[in-house]
Amino acid sequence: MVNEFKQFIMKGNIVDLAVAVIIGGAFGKIVTSLVNDILMPVIGFLLGRINFASLKIVITEATGSVPEAAIRYGAFIQSIVDFLIISLAIFFMLKVLMKLRKKKEEEPIAPESPPEPSNEEILLTEIRDILKSR
Template sequence: MSMMKEFREFAVRGNVVDLAVGVVIGAAFGKIVSSLVGDIVMPLLGLVVGGVDFSKLGIVLKEAVGETPAVVLAYGKFIQVCFDFTIVAFAIFMLVKGINRLRRQEAAAPAAPPAPTAEEKLLVEIRDLLKK
């Protein structure tokens, strides 16, 4: 089997395409969550804790000298990324929880038994007559 043929089989396999779609949607979802956290949650949280802008929090380790920029330990950005992660993780948890609930409902609700056939109805009548 040639390398190109193997690659083609691998690339068009359903799981690979599903994974690619998931990655693209995940990247878009990540941007939405980053905007939610950066533009809505963090300003509100900063207001609650006294007007602190978390993205600007940091410790200057070495001052800027001429063209060399300052070396800053930007722990505020880290706090913001932690909030991003928490919100993404919670959203994914809720999505998986909903999917699992739907799966349980499908498994718990067995299909109604099919109506008896004409043959079965006739056999039931015969049985009932024999009982009398």
């Protein structure tokens, strides 16, 4: 069972998937930072100095040790912008990959030249030619 597990883990697809998940997680953090720290402040400034992170509808105020219950639609808007940017980046990456794959498929395959005859074949051919000439 251990050997089967090793074979399963060492397959190229599993290793590629693991790398993709790690890179995807890091990419998600970068996009989240881009949206939260760069884009949303600029968009908020252009829309009249709105801080999207603080946009919410308070259902019940905080009392004592009970926190407030609120619908934080500003954070939801930021998550939508995150999703759109990640989707756009994936779309462009897939578009480039498909274009590269299409080019690779379109490349003409050069016909293979016949392999060089071995020394034995050359000698046998010479012997045949000598016997024919007699």
